[in-house]
Amino acid sequence: MAESDFASTFRLLTVFAYGTYADYLAEAGDLPPLTEAQRNKLRHLSVVTLAAKVKCIPYAVLLEALALRNVRQLEDLVIEAVYADVLRGSLDQRNQRLEVDYSIGRDIQRQDLSAISRTLQEWCVGCEVVLSGIEEQVSRANQHKEQQLGLKQQIESEVANLKKTIKVTTAAAAAATSQDPEQHLTELREPASGTNQRQPSKKASKGKGLRGSAKIWSKSN
Numbered sequence: 001m002a003e004s005d006f007a008s009t010f011r012l013l014t015v016f017a018y019g020t021y022a023d024y025l026a027e028a029g030d031l032p033p034l035t036e037a038q039r040n041k042l043r044h045l046s047v048v049t050l051a052a053k054v055k056c057i058p059y060a061v062l063l064e065a066l067a068l069r070n071v072r073q074l075e076d077l078v079i080e081a082v083y084a085d086v087l088r089g090s091l092d093q094r095n096q097r098l099e100v101d102y103s104i105g106r107d108i109q110r111q112d113l114s115a116i117s118r119t120l121q122e123w124c125v126g127c128e129v130v131l132s133g134i135e136e137q138v139s140r141a142n143q144h145k146e147q148q149l150g151l152k153q154q155i156e157s158e159v160a161n162l163k164k165t166i167k168v169t170t171a172a173a174a175a176a177t178s179q180d181p182e183q184h185l186t187e188l189r190e191p192a193s194g195t196n197q198r199q200p201s202k203k204a205s206k207g208k209g210l211r212g213s214a215k216i217w218s219k220s221n
Contacts, residue, residue: 008032017107020046021066044081051087051100059096071096 004010012031015024021042024031034042043066050057050065059071068074078098081087087103108116 016042016045018109020049022046025067040077040080043077044084044086045106047078047081047098048087048103048106051089051103052106055100056092057098057100059098062098 008031011027012024015027015031021039024034024042046065047057047062050061059074062068062074062078063071066074066077068077075091075093078087078089078091082089085104087100089098089100089102092099
């Protein structure tokens with residue numbers, strides 16, 4: 001079609017696919033005229049092209065790129081694009097700029113493939129770096145976990161040993177301070193038998209005293 005009778009129409013199609021409203025104005029004499037709806041559509045696509053490069057687009061840049069006369073026309077065009085779900089964003093009237101959060105994608109040309117491939121390659125490299133960092137952090141976390149488990153086991157072992165030591169020490173102390181029941185009964189009996197042995201001697205001495213006195217009394221008679 002590029003070399004047929006419809007070459008101008010084909011060129012206009014490529015402008016809608018890849019180009020901007022400024023591209024159309026540059027070749028307007030060789031291209032079919034546009035209706036108002038077609039002009040607004042191409043202007044919407046031009047805003048999408050700008051949004052792919054920068055997310056905060058000054059009003060001055062938009063007015064020049066879209067060939068609009070005033071800010072009111074520009075804001076109406078942007079609002080229309082938002083309602084058409086061509087882009088999402090907000091109009092910062094104080095700072096005179098359009099802040100784009102999202103925009104649709106446009107068709108790509110063959111000469112853009114190398115740049116896209118380079119961007120994807122950089123993205124893959126970045127993903128590998130992030131993945132390597134995550135794996136390193138996971139390894140560190142596992143090492144820390146193993147160290148904590150080892151420390152826990154060591155503490156539990158030391159606590160168990162201390163419990164055993166305290167138990168053995170307590171049992172030994174109790175054995176050293178406890179008394180054999182038979183020995184205790186023997187000690188209780190010994191003082192009683194000593195008392196019984198001493199009592200007859202006292203009685204005997206008393207008896208001897210009485211007999212001696214009796215003898216003295218009989219002699220005196």
